[in-house]
Amino acid sequence: MEIKKGIGVSPGVVISTAVVLDAEDLLIPRRSVPPEQAPAEIERLTAAITQANEDLARLRDRVTAEVGKEIGAIFDFHLGVLRDQSVIKQIRHEITTNSVTAEYATSVVMRKYANTLLQLNDKYLSDRVKDVYDIEKRLLRLLIGQKHEDLLHLSRDVVVIAHDLLPSQTAALNRQHVKGFATDVGGRTSHTAIVARAMGIPAVVGLGNITSEVSGGDTVIIDGARGVVIVNPDREQLEEHQEAGRKFDLMETELRQDAPLPAQTRDGHQVSLLANIEFPEDIDDSLLFGGEGIGLYRTEFLYLASEHEPSEEEHYSAYADALRRLEGRPLVIRTLDLGADKYTQAKAQNPERNPFLGDRSIRMCLHDIPMFKRQLRAIMRASTLGDVRVMFPMICTLLELRQAKMVLNDVMEELEDEGINFRRDIPVGMMVEVPSAALMAGQFAKEVNFFSIGTNDLIQYTLAVDRTNEKVAGLFCPAHPSVLALVRDVIRAGRRNGISVSICGEMAGDPLYTLLLLGLELNIFSMNAPDLPEVKKIIRSTTMEHARLVARRVMSFESERQVMHFLREETRKIIPEVF
Amino acid sequence: MQFVDVANQFSSRVTVYKGGDEPAEADGKSVMQMIILAATEGTPLKIEAEGDDAQQAVDKLAELVEDKFGEE
Numbered sequence: 001m002e003i004k005k006g007i008g009v010s011p012g013v014v015i016s017t018a019v020v021l022d023a024e025d026l027l028i029p030r031r032s033v034p035p036e037q038a039p040a041e042i043e044r045l046t047a048a049i050t051q052a053n054e055d056l057a058r059l060r061d062r063v064t065a066e067v068g069k070e071i072g073a074i075f076d077f078h079l080g081v082l083r084d085q086s087v088i089k090q091i092r093h094e095i096t097t098n099s100v101t102a103e104y105a106t107s108v109v110m111r112k113y114a115n116t117l118l119q120l121n122d123k124y125l126s127d128r129v130k131d132v133y134d135i136e137k138r139l140l141r142l143l144i145g146q147k148h149e150d151l152l153h154l155s156r157d158v159v160v161i162a163h164d165l166l167p168s169q170t171a172a173l174n175r176q177h178v179k180g181f182a183t184d185v186g187g188r189t190s191h192t193a194i195v196a197r198a199m200g201i202p203a204v205v206g207l208g209n210i211t212s213e214v215s216g217g218d219t220v221i222i223d224g225a226r227g228v229v230i231v232n233p234d235r236e237q238l239e240e241h242q243e244a245g246r247k248f249d250l251m252e253t254e255l256r257q258d259a260p261l262p263a264q265t266r267d268g269h270q271v272s273l274l275a276n277i278e279f280p281e282d283i284d285d286s287l288l289f290g291g292e293g294i295g296l297y298r299t300e301f302l303y304l305a306s307e308h309e310p311s312e313e314e315h316y317s318a319y320a321d322a323l324r325r326l327e328g329r330p331l332v333i334r335t336l337d338l339g340a341d342k343y344t345q346a347k348a349q350n351p352e353r354n355p356f357l358g359d360r361s362i363r364m365c366l367h368d369i370p371m372f373k374r375q376l377r378a379i380m381r382a383s384t385l386g387d388v389r390v391m392f393p394m395i396c397t398l399l400e401l402r403q404a405k406m407v408l409n410d411v412m413e414e415l416e417d418e419g420i421n422f423r424r425d426i427p428v429g430m431m432v433e434v435p436s437a438a439l440m441a442g443q444f445a446k447e448v449n450f451f452s453i454g455t456n457d458l459i460q461y462t463l464a465v466d467r468t469n470e471k472v473a474g475l476f477c478p479a480h481p482s483v484l485a486l487v488r489d490v491i492r493a494g495r496r497n498g499i500s501v502s503i504c505g506e507m508a509g510d511p512l513y514t515l516l517l518l519g520l521e522l523n524i525f526s527m528n529a530p531d532l533p534e535v536k537k538i539i540r541s542t543t544m545e546h547a548r549l550v551a552r553r554v555m556s557f558e559s560e561r562q563v564m565h566f567l568r569e570e571t572r573k574i575i576p577e578v579f
Numbered sequence: 580m581q582f583v584d585v586a587n588q589f590s591s592r593v594t595v596y597k598g599g600d601e602p603a604e605a606d607g608k609s610v611m612q613m614i615i616l617a618a619t620e621g622t623p624l625k626i627e628a629e630g631d632d633a634q635q636a637v638d639k640l641a642e643l644v645e646d647k648f649g650e651e
Binding site: 077113128 | 580584606611615
């Protein structure tokens with residue numbers, strides 16, 4: 001029974017079985033198991049060895065048949081080691097004596113052998129080191145592979161424990177059965193946090209070394225509001241948390257009942273509440289929670305969830321699906337915003353030294369027009385199926401914006417030549433997330449139909465903070481006066497030029513900032529579905545007069561602390577239970 | 580490898596001792612131990628077996644080594 005404290009980034013309480021994601025590195029973190037579990041680990045080891053034997057024997061036979069006996073004999077050493085009783089005994093001994101997992105024991109023992117061989121003064125023998133590593137990898141893949149299989153083909157509810165969660169991993173998760181996350185690293189705005197909130201499941205990050213404290217199969221409690229994870233809880237803790245979970249669910253149900261009510265202040269001012277999604281399926285929850293449409297469709301997951309770049313048809317099919325679910329409500333599609341995350345860096349020929357400021361997002365698209373056009377064609381074709389709007393991310397210069405619009409125009413010409421229908425007057429907007437665009441919002445506003453302020457990245461660039469770096473994540477704060485000034489100015493520039501302005505960053509869904517944003521005359525809020533009820537509640541409980549007063553006060557403050565403290569106080573006055 | 584395969588055919592325990600500068604011993608049935616023994620050409624070896632078929636084991640294994648594993 002272990003209590004670990006981290007950063008709670010998505011509220012709720014879940015009690016479930018743990019599935020632990022190991023990185024596919026060769027270095028397996030030391031993971032302890034309770035002594036009673038040693039026999040189970042030995043069983044896993046035996047199963048893996050048996051399988052490895054079968055696989056290798058089959059491989060050897062095939063190679064011998066196809067190429068010859070001498071070549072087939074290469075595998076004899078591998079088979080010999082896998083059948084070597086003294087080796088197997090060593091690994092078993094490691095498991096039982098030190099209470100570790102089968103993969104850790106395998107790794108430890110094989111490396112010990114590898115080291116011994118390296119010391120020998122014989123070339124033939126030290127060459128065998130490669131073989132030893134090979135055998136280690138083969139066994140580890142079988143042992144860990146068991147778990148990777150499990151993650152995609154879950155048949156029961158689990159919580160996922162990992163060092164960190166990559167976009168590619170969350171894209172491939174079974175959303176029905178994953179009920180919570182806990183990671184070693186991360187902060188409030190890391191990827192894990194964003195996905196957990198979007199899925200409406202509890203998550204705690206920044207736990208330090210949760211992956212070495214939990215083994216697959218452990219019972220785990222994740223309390224996302226308090227930022228606590230309990231491994232193998234005792235009966236008392238179980239009961240306490242089940243109760244907390246019940247209360248939380250009740251509160252959620254109540255909030256959901258208000259979903260059909262309009263997002264209107266008490267003095268009759270109406271705003272739009274939209275949702276952010278990654279997959280068309282998310283739309284169902286978005287509507288359930290009271291969203292009036294989709295303010296941000298992050299299309300990256302089309303690229304992340306598969307090995308190849310999505311074809312035009314795959315794009316089209318996703319957009320058509322989304323529009324069908326929306327039944328006429330608006331859908332804002334953001335073009336590919338990928339590049340500066342581990343997924344594409346790992347695959348890059350020449351990894352960039354500073355990917356966040358590098359060839360990503362719209363820049364990448366403008367460097368690869370055929371790829372860009374594939375997505376744009378699909379968007380334009382889908383424009384006849386519903387209220388589609390297209391938005392370009394990370395625009396930093398007017399030239400870039402104009403180039404992107406030109407490519408879009410080209411696509412329209414091509415489609416016209418091909419006799420394919422589309423909406424020529426599709427609204428075209430841009431994300432305002434780079435400080436240069438925010439500072440020149442007045443000029444940009446003349447060339448688009450709408451703005452969407454991407455506060456997550458805007459804050460990162462303005463404060464020069466990497467929101468996923470726990471060491472500095474504390475500096476990342478929407479309440480920073482400089483950020484607020486930019487937001488205010490962008491909204492103003494939009495109004496002056498008669499275009500609509502929304503905020504689709506996390507700030508829009510954070511109840512702490514609702515009063516302020518209302519008071520700054522923001523009319524469109526787009527957020528993760530689970531955040532909708534609370535934001536709507538605040539809007540319905542206040543007046544524009546009050547919100548404007550709050551905003552005026554806030555804009556006079558000098559520090560984030562002042563801002564947040566004041567906002568907390570003011571919000572509590574109208575909704576006491578919100579914090 | 581051949582040595583180990585042959586050794587594994589017998590039920591007796593087989594131990595191989597290496598003389599020379601760095602004396603060592605190994606379980607004749609373990610591939611890993613045998614290669615770590617690092618007995619390269621010319622190293623004097625003592626083969627010892629214990630069990631029901633001990634004599635056959637030693638005979639067979641000695642023959643194997645003397646035939647130079649059929650490699651010449």
